[in-house]
Amino acid sequence: MAGNQWPFIRAERAALVADLENVSDAAWSTPSLCASWTVREVLAHMTSVAKMTPGRFIGKFAGSGFRFNAMNESCMKAELGSTPAETLAGFKAQLDGTTHPLGGVDTLVGDMVIHSQDIRRPLGISHTFQPEALTLVGDVVIRSNLLLGGKRRATGLKLTATDQDWTRGAGLEVKGPLASIIIVLTGRKAGLPDLSGDGVAVLTSRV
Numbered sequence: 001m002a003g004n005q006w007p008f009i010r011a012e013r014a015a016l017v018a019d020l021e022n023v024s025d026a027a028w029s030t031p032s033l034c035a036s037w038t039v040r041e042v043l044a045h046m047t048s049v050a051k052m053t054p055g056r057f058i059g060k061f062a063g064s065g066f067r068f069n070a071m072n073e074s075c076m077k078a079e080l081g082s083t084p085a086e087t088l089a090g091f092k093a094q095l096d097g098t099t100h101p102l103g104g105v106d107t108l109v110g111d112m113v114i115h116s117q118d119i120r121r122p123l124g125i126s127h128t129f130q131p132e133a134l135t136l137v138g139d140v141v142i143r144s145n146l147l148l149g150g151k152r153r154a155t156g157l158k159l160t161a162t163d164q165d166w167t168r169g170a171g172l173e174v175k176g177p178l179a180s181i182i183i184v185l186t187g188r189k190a191g192l193p194d195l196s197g198d199g200v201a202v203l204t205s206r207v
Contacts, residue, residue, distance in 0.1 A: 005105050005106070005108075005109055006098055006105070008109065008112075008130055008132075008133055009105070009108050009109060009112060010095055010096060012112040012116065012129070012133075013050075013091070013092075013094065013095050013112070014095055015127065016043075016091075016112075016116050016119070016120075017088065017091065017092050017095070019120065019125050019127070020043070020088055020119070021088070023084070023123065025083075025084055027039070027123060028040040028084040028087070030122045030123060031122060032118040032119055032122055033117065033118040033121055033122060033183065033188045033190050034115065034118040037076070037118075039118070039119045039122060039123060040080070040084055040087050041076055041080065042115050042118045042119050043087055043088065043091050043119060044076045044077070044079040044080040044081075044087050044090070044091075045072060045075070045076040045079070045115065046091060046111055046115050046116075047079040047087075047090045047091045047093075047094055048072075048075035048076055048078065048079045049075075049101055049107070049108065049111050050091070050094035050097050050099070050108065050111075051079075051094060051097065051099060052075075052099065052100065052101035052102075053099050053100070053101070054101065054102045079091075106136065106140060109133055109136055109137060110136075110137045110140055110141075112129075112133070113129055113133055113134060113137040113179065113182060114137070114182065114183060114186055117179060117183050117188075117190075118183075118188070121183075121190050122190075129179060131163075131164045131178075134161075134164065134166075134178040134179055134182065135164070135166055135178070137182055138159075138161070138166060138168070138178055138181065138182055139168070141154075141182055141185045141186060142154045142159070142168055142169070142185065148185070148186045148187075149185075149186065149187055150185040150186060152206065153184070153185050153187075153203060153206040153207065154168070154169055154185055155169075156169075156170075156171040156172070156202070157169050157171045157172055157173070157174050157199045157202065157203060158170050158171050158172065158173040158174070158199065159173075159174050159181055159185075160173055160174070160175045160197075161175075161176070161177065161178035161181060162175050162176055162177060163177045163178060164178060166178055171199065172197070172198045172199030172202055173197040173198055173199050174195055174196075174197045174199040174200055174203050175195065175196050175197045176191070176194045176195035176196060177194055179191075180194035180195060181195065184203060184207055187207055188207070189204075189207050192204055192207065
């Protein structure tokens with residue numbers, strides 16, 4: 001996904017807002033694919049990431065005692081608001097934002113591809129991502145062990161997207177939509193039913 005990624009990020013933010021505008025208050029409490037968070041809390045987390053800068057990240061990380069999960073929890077709660085409507089309004093206010101965390105703009109592309117699935121899938125909302133965004137995030141995920149664990153889960157497997165031209169790795173094959181491969185590689189079991197191939201059992205044991 002070469003060049004300016006901000007149009008994609010803005011379009012994905014707008015699409016997520018549109019999908020969530022008519023969600024009932026009760027549905028906002030639905031458990032997300034992100035462990036221990038509701039879909040509302042994931043959206044608040046996405047708002048905090050959208051507002052993050054490298055300098056702010058360092059300050060928040062130090063302030064949390066260098067505990068990444070504690071920092072995320074604190075930042076999420078700061079953006080939650082008192083009602084689901086306030087949570088959504090806070091995210092919507094970042095539609096045109098162009099700040100990014102320490103990992104750069106690619107982090108925000110990954111945020112949209114991974115965390116928006118954390119929200120949409122439990123709510124039964126379907127969405128199609130741009131192929132270039134999926135390819136970028138897929139390539140990031142299979143290299144990342146520290147935060148995402150994708151490299152460890154992908155080791156010794158041939159990953160083949162069935163919806164676009166993307167194959168990575170060698171070994172037992174796992175096939176499926178690239179968006180589903182991505183979320184499984186990041187530890188979400190919800191994508192497993194979409195996958196097939198001799199390597200699925202191995203991948204399942206790693207999720």
